[in-house]
Amino acid sequence: MMLKKLSVCIALAALAGCDSSSSPASSSAPAATSETKPAPAAKPTELYSMRPADNRWPARQGQSELSDNLLAKNYYIVFDGSGSMDNTDCGDGKRKLDVAKTAVKKFVEQLPADANVGVYAFDGQGVGERTHLSTQNRPVVKQMIDQLVAGGGTPLSAGLEDGETALTAQAGKQLGYGEYHLVIITDGLASRGYETDGAVQSILQNTPINIHTIGFCIGDDHSLHQPGLTFYRSASDPDSLMAGLNEVLAEAPDFTLLEFQQ
Amino acid sequence: MVKRSFISVLALLAAAFSVLSHAKPTYVDYKPISDVVKLNVGEVNTRSLSAPVITWGGDIATLLANGNQTQTAKGSIFDKKGLQLKLYREDAFVNQVKSYVAGETPFLRGTVGMISAAAELLNKDPRTQPVVIYQLTWSSGGDALVVKSNIRNAKDLKGKTIAIQAYGPHVDYAARILKDAGLSFKDVNVRWLPDLTGTNNAPMAAFYEQDVDAAFVIIPDALALTSGGNVGSGSEDSVKGARILLSTRTADKVIADVYAVRKDYFDAHRSEVEAFVAGLLEGEEALGKLFQNKTKDVKPYRDILAAAGKLLLDSEEATADVEGLFADATFVGLQGNKQFFTDSNYPRRFDALSSEVQTGLQQAGILSKPAALTKAAFDYGFLGAAVNVKAEAAKPRFDEEKVAQLVNQRQQQQSLAEGELFSFEVFFQPNQKSFSIDLYQDSFDKVVELASTYGGAIITVEGNSDPMEYLRAKKKGEQAVVLGRIKQSARNLSLARAQEVRDNIIQYAAGKNISLDPSQFAVVGNGIANPKTGICGAEPCAPKNQQEWRSNMRVEFRIIQVEAESDVFMPL
Numbered sequence: 001m002m003l004k005k006l007s008v009c010i011a012l013a014a015l016a017g018c019d020s021s022s023s024p025a026s027s028s029a030p031a032a033t034s035e036t037k038p039a040p041a042a043k044p045t046e047l048y049s050m051r052p053a054d055n056r057w058p059a060r061q062g063q064s065e066l067s068d069n070l071l072a073k074n075y076y077i078v079f080d081g082s083g084s085m086d087n088t089d090c091g092d093g094k095r096k097l098d099v100a101k102t103a104v105k106k107f108v109e110q111l112p113a114d115a116n117v118g119v120y121a122f123d124g125q126g127v128g129e130r131t132h133l134s135t136q137n138r139p140v141v142k143q144m145i146d147q148l149v150a151g152g153g154t155p156l157s158a159g160l161e162d163g164e165t166a167l168t169a170q171a172g173k174q175l176g177y178g179e180y181h182l183v184i185i186t187d188g189l190a191s192r193g194y195e196t197d198g199a200v201q202s203i204l205q206n207t208p209i210n211i212h213t214i215g216f217c218i219g220d221d222h223s224l225h226q227p228g229l230t231f232y233r234s235a236s237d238p239d240s241l242m243a244g245l246n247e248v249l250a251e252a253p254d255f256t257l258l259e260f261q262q
Numbered sequence: 263m264v265k266r267s268f269i270s271v272l273a274l275l276a277a278a279f280s281v282l283s284h285a286k287p288t289y290v291d292y293k294p295i296s297d298v299v300k301l302n303v304g305e306v307n308t309r310s311l312s313a314p315v316i317t318w319g320g321d322i323a324t325l326l327a328n329g330n331q332t333q334t335a336k337g338s339i340f341d342k343k344g345l346q347l348k349l350y351r352e353d354a355f356v357n358q359v360k361s362y363v364a365g366e367t368p369f370l371r372g373t374v375g376m377i378s379a380a381a382e383l384l385n386k387d388p389r390t391q392p393v394v395i396y397q398l399t400w401s402s403g404g405d406a407l408v409v410k411s412n413i414r415n416a417k418d419l420k421g422k423t424i425a426i427q428a429y430g431p432h433v434d435y436a437a438r439i440l441k442d443a444g445l446s447f448k449d450v451n452v453r454w455l456p457d458l459t460g461t462n463n464a465p466m467a468a469f470y471e472q473d474v475d476a477a478f479v480i481i482p483d484a485l486a487l488t489s490g491g492n493v494g495s496g497s498e499d500s501v502k503g504a505r506i507l508l509s510t511r512t513a514d515k516v517i518a519d520v521y522a523v524r525k526d527y528f529d530a531h532r533s534e535v536e537a538f539v540a541g542l543l544e545g546e547e548a549l550g551k552l553f554q555n556k557t558k559d560v561k562p563y564r565d566i567l568a569a570a571g572k573l574l575l576d577s578e579e580a581t582a583d584v585e586g587l588f589a590d591a592t593f594v595g596l597q598g599n600k601q602f603f604t605d606s607n608y609p610r611r612f613d614a615l616s617s618e619v620q621t622g623l624q625q626a627g628i629l630s631k632p633a634a635l636t637k638a639a640f641d642y643g644f645l646g647a648a649v650n651v652k653a654e655a656a657k658p659r660f661d662e663e664k665v666a667q668l669v670n671q672r673q674q675q676q677s678l679a680e681g682e683l684f685s686f687e688v689f690f691q692p693n694q695k696s697f698s699i700d701l702y703q704d705s706f707d708k709v710v711e712l713a714s715t716y717g718g719a720i721i722t723v724e725g726n727s728d729p730m731e732y733l734r735a736k737k738k739g740e741q742a743v744v745l746g747r748i749k750q751s752a753r754n755l756s757l758a759r760a761q762e763v764r765d766n767i768i769q770y771a772a773g774k775n776i777s778l779d780p781s782q783f784a785v786v787g788n789g790i791a792n793p794k795t796g797i798c799g800a801e802p803c804a805p806k807n808q809q810e811w812r813s814n815m816r817v818e819f820r821i822i823q824v825e826a827e828s829d830v831f832m833p834l
Binding site: 047 | 662663666667670673729732733741742743745746747749750753754757758787788789790791792797800801802
């Protein structure tokens with residue numbers, strides 16, 4: 001999958017800009033889209049969360065191996081390692097990539113041992129899934145994060161789409177039970193052709209996947225910032241980035257018995 | 263369980279009568295057997311000992327033990343035990359009883375129900391009192407209830423007309439199904455027939471009558487009536503809209519096939535009776551191995567098929583039918599006999615089954631009062647050791663993953679109730695996370711009993727959550743992300759509840775030394791999608807009062823028939 005995405009990126013390089021020179025990290029970058037406004041919210045009745053009697057996710061996909069833990073939590077991290085992450089314009093004088101690496105590794109360490117984690121990244125080495133959802137991959141995850149090299153564009157929608165696919169496949173193994181979190185750490189706007197509106201709408205309308213966007217050193221007007229529909233945290237320094245990641249955990253507490261009080 | 267593709271000889275028999283005519287069947291009065299057989303007791307003929315067999319898969323083992331011959335063959339299992347037997351087929355149970363009373367044979371071969379029906383008469387003379395000595399099999403696919411389109415579940419049988427063979431294997435089967443549907447023979451109209459199959463006076467023939475809604479038949483007849491086990495198309499021998507409501511593939515612990523022996527013979531020839539039982543045990547084991555290694559042991563396998571075809575079906579060529587008979591029976595072997603006769607905790611033990619059967623027979627008017635059946639009280643462990651037959655450990659009988667996928671699919675299609683045989687609910691206290699077994703003991707006992715009786719059915723344990731939290735949040739104008747979390751949390755909660763209940767039931771049964779097959783249970787979490795208060799438009803209806811609110815906090819047990827989805831059930 002990584003190779004496939006990489007080749008797509010190469011093919012589109014001339015048009016959308018996949019190298020650091022056309023990084024969408026800056027709002028003035030020519031390759032960036034005009035995603036400065038929140039994407040229009042889906043009609044409430046179309047959202048999966050607004051269809052309380054609908055448990056049809058994931059759609060039946062034939063026989064698949066069942067998970068031993070149907071109630072497992074799942075975290076799929078989309079890590080932006082685009083060229084602009086090499087900058088130190090925020091991050092307390094440190095490179096944003098280094099700050100993000102430290103924070104994400106710490107986040108992974110804090111995940112419950114029985115939670116599945118997967119990582120998708122776009123960086124100077126390519127675009128695609130670096131490790132699939134698993135409970136046994138913590139050392140690999142940290143190693144992959146350590147190896148990220150800033151570079152390339154910001155194909156955000158590809159990250160969302162692959163994240164949805166990976167989480168949906170895992171949901172097939174868990175029959176839709178459990179928790180599903182797509183955690184996006186990004187510092188910028190999507191490269192042209194990788195706008196996220198469609199991918200976000202697809203997730204919101206069809207799945208119970210929680211979208212957590214931690215906008216690293218960008219404003220509150222990111223395309224993935226849709227109040228009431230996605231969880232958004234603007235991280236303007238290392239501490240707030242870490243706080244944002246901690247909120248992802250806080251947003252997904254162990255499910256507790258709902259209060260059945262009148 | 264592998265469903266055989268066809269039953270040639272039996273199907274031909276069934277087809278023959280249906281093609282010849284659809285003459286009105288002659289019904290009979292189902293009278294106590296004492297009104298049919300006189301108790302003129304004769305001495306048992308011990309010089310030339312004979313034993314009846316019936317057209318049933320379990321009897322293949324008896325034939326094998328006899329050396330594939332009707333007269334015990336030299337070197338056979340029975341011969342080595344010093345027995346000389348003449349096997350003969352007698353499917354008309356009343357005739358068997360007559361021979362038994364007359365002393366022509368000391369053996370009775372039938373189901374617990376059939377022998378119970380004769381017990382009231384036979385117990386009147388201490389010599390003919392039947393002593394049940396051995397269980398050969400459970401029927402696990404060989405018998406079925408076929409219904410017309412106006413019957414969707416067992417409860418719909420109320421007020422309907424059912425065709426059943428008198429004195430046959432389906433009387434107690436019918437009693438059990440009616441009981442689990444909250445009915446009895448008093449709630450239905452029964453048309454009793456003298457024959458089991460193949461004639462104009464069998465239940466299959468009666469099913470063609472417009473005023474007959476259901477019939478208990480053997481599986482070849484059921485397949486013919488339902489266009490191969492689907493829904494009858496109306497062509498060939500099928501009845502339009504007819505389908506199998508329930509077969510012993512699902513209710514696989516209802517019809518127990520046994521041998522009984524006259525008390526006077528048992529007392530005077532205990533060692534011979536023990537040798538007979540030991541021979542049956544050994545024959546079963548040998549038969550199992552033959553079927554297991556049929557590609558290696560080709561000749562002995564073919565030999566037993568031909569011999570069984572000849573004895574049981576009047577044709578050496580009926581090998582496919584013999585394989586079908588074998589597939590429709592579950593041999594219980596040493597472990598099963600120990601459990602059946604000596605395990606006081608086993609829900610389907612002989613005593614419990616006998617009592618259940620006799621209640622049904624009383625309701626059917628065939629017994630005036632319970633007629634105790636005696637069991638031999640053998641030491642089956644000793645018998646097994648003597649013939650070097652080992653008890654096998656129980657194995658999971660369902661493919662758990664396929665069951666989970668199937669149930670999930672049905673949940674998504676909102677068709678979990680399809681094929682529902684029986685269901686009941688357990689309600690929860692608010693905020694209840696765990697269960698007090700004492701509080702649900704009756705329900706748990708019911709599950710244990712049903713799980714043991716309907717071993718071929720899937721039991722779904724469906725957790726449900728109350729939607730009030732979601733609805734209240736929505737009314738407050740909470741954001742979609744919050745509502746989504748509540749929805750998914752409620753779904754997880756409902757599954758966790760179902761898992762907790764399933765685990766508790768298995769633990770509860772284990773505490774009673776009853777081993778339930780965990781693979782039989784499929785847990786489902788409906789979240790707030792299936793509240794008792796219903797769905798209003800696209801949303802759960804808000805409970806209007808405390809009673810309704812409490813009604814949503816429930817786990818529902820559902821026994822569902824999955825015969826059409828055969829790949830979830832793994833043959834033993």
